[in-house]
Amino acid sequence: MRFLLRRLGFYLIAFWVAITLNFFIPRAMPGDAVDAVLAKFPQLLPPARKALEATLGTGNQGSVWSQYLTYLNHVFHLDFGPSLSNYPTPVTTIVANGVYWTIGLVGVATVIAFVVGTGLGILAAWRAGGRLDHALPGMMFLQATPYFFLALLLIQVFGITFHVFPVAGAYDGINYTPGWTWPYIANVADHAFLPALTIVVTSVAGWMLQMRNVMVTTTGEDYVVAAQAKGLSDRRVVLTYAARNALLPQLQGFGLAIGFVISGALVMEIVFSYPGIGYLLLNAAASKDTPLMQAIFLLITVAVLAANLLVDIVLVFVDPRVRAREVTR
Structure with a gap:
């Protein structure tokens, strides 16, 4: 406490x-x-x-x-006044709309990248030297690929060449009315697929590499070796002994990533003209909309601090070493 x-x-x-x-x-x-x-x-x-x-x-x-x-x-009182670029619309109205789209796209994509990357990292470490481990350098190439390059490539292939997915906006405003209807939700998901794929593909290798490196160190610890010597199943040793402890540094990084979700993937939102917070911040800076920039900067700060506090709370409950340090003080 x-x-x-x-x-x-x-x-x-x-x-x-x-x-x-x-x-x-x-x-x-x-x-x-x-x-x-x-x-x-x-x-x-x-x-x-x-x-x-x-x-x-x-x-x-x-x-x-x-x-x-x-x-x-x-x-x-969450009163930031009217927006200068959209006068007299209140800043809170504009920011609330941007947060809605950013959390729905960047938040979901970040969670997917974290879960997939962490799972692949566990498998790569436990089966070191296997195919998945050897595929990691190639996946790191995607990690180093700039957002905008991959986004433009996906737009060219799936949007312009094959016309599979739309390449701009959050939904077709002319044909669909916002609401909890299946046609509208399907259209939103259709527009969000390429931006989300951009975030997942360029992020999953980083989560995988971080988890794999921590897992390699953890699997050599005495308690993991002792668990193997007891004859416990590989699944129990991996999940209960190795992965549980290796996941703690991963959670701290995930807390920071969730905090910065509010800022949005700025370049990605610009390329796809997606109406999230990042794209909103760019327009506010271009139009010198000071009240809107103030509200966005403050929102990003609060999101990062709240996410880190949430991670601290989780660590207290899942990491006995934190509780032990408090007892000894």
């Missing part, structure tokens, strides 16, 4: 630092958000400037400290 409380305190401090930086960095940048909005709506009258300054929290809004307190109040 003390371990979790210390980690929670660390994450709260990190969260406060991220919020503070998120407040000061945009204010140190040149330019004015109000001018950006007025440039897009030249028909607005001069009195509209004061209304926009009050809405966006710019201009003469008191001291920096009072602005900071107001900003904290807005953050904890």
